[in-house]
Amino acid sequence: MTSFGLIPLKEIWAMLDRCAPGHTRKAREHNHLVTYNGVPYPSLPLGKHGRRENPDIEAGHVKKMARLLKLDADCVNRMLPQLRFK
């Protein structure tokens, strides 16, 4: 999957539940704020307007968030194998 590939938000939340235990997340006006181990990631998109229930998120955002939050690569790849996270 390239960075333009799409991942349903529910799959991202399931990955965070497994790979970032204790993280918090909340929807702001424009982005989701995800915080893990005291590190905030404030720019995870909400998704396109009108598809807020389970929008698709571009993989590039997910890779960046996983990098910044220093998530375990093996765990991320088990939960989101299409991401091929390094």
Next chain:
Amino acid sequence: MTHYPLLYGLSHLLAGNGFFARVSLSGRALLVDEGDGFWMYGVKPGAIAAGGATPGEAQAEFRQIYTSVLFDIAAEAERFEDFKAQVEQFFSLEDEATAAEWEAAVAEVRQGRVDADWLSKRKAESRIELKVELLERAVPAFNALDEAELAA
């Protein structure tokens, strides 16, 4: 994949809860040609990424997302001091892995293996900084154009 190390500048005048603020940023980002389009990954601040079909589209999307983060912070902050602290925290987040790729990309530029003829060049060691100022009076000097240059 070709990696382009960027230096960029963005400036915003923002309204918060009972205050106006100016946020000016000189940051670093890595622009990556991924074959099917371009992605711009923040180095510092590191908590941001954006994609587009062309370098210009990726940069425009990057600015849009950066601006939206500032708007989110401004909407939540009850006072200027809270806003300033949160924006400074956002700026302080450096993505170490992407920073290493940015440094490697600078070496490629210096060795002549990577160039971007649509960008001027600036020394990679140029200062990166963030200023968050409370606006008590407006002056034209606050107006600033966006900048993007290739780090060399």
